Amino acid sequence: PGTMHDLTIARSGFLFMLSANETATADKGYVGSDQLLIPFRPAVTLQQNLFNRRLAKIHVKVENSNCGVKRFKLFSTAFRGDIEKHNFYFYPIMHMLNIKIV
Numbered sequence: 001p002g003t004m005h006d007l008t009i010a011r012s013g014f015l016f017m018l019s020a021n022e023t024a025t026a027d028k029g030y031v032g033s034d035q036l037l038i039p040f041r042p043a044v045t046l047q048q049n050l051f052n053r054r055l056a057k058i059h060v061k062v063e064n065s066n067c068g069v070k071r072f073k074l075f076s077t078a079f080r081g082d083i084e085k086h087n088f089y090f091y092p093i094m095h096m097l098n099i100k101i102v
Contacts, residue, residue: 010026010030010033010036011033015033015035015036018035022035023035023036023037024036024037025037025038025055025058025059025062026038027039027059028041037055038055039051039052039055039056040052065097068097069097072093072097074090074093
């Protein structure tokens with residue numbers, strides 16, 4: 001566990017990159033942002049339960065991708081090469097992990 005709340009980190013990081021009509025998925029640690037889709041806890045209605053199931057299917061893919069990134073230690077050290085050529089190293093590994101990069 002870190003010293004900052006997950007939502008605080010998100011607000012200082014990636015949330016500012018989202019436009020007003022965009023949303024992102026998150027787990028229940030991110031309660032409090034209108035731009036994040038989080039699961040209903042507890043899921044009372046059938047619609048909430050279905051929403052949670054769909055969100056869980058997305059989260060599984062993301063977590064599996066994160067596992068692959070950690071396995072290859074992509075972010076464990078600073079990139080010491082020419083920053084202009086980082087895609088030459090980074091993209092092949094991401095494609096091996098079958099991650100779609102926008």
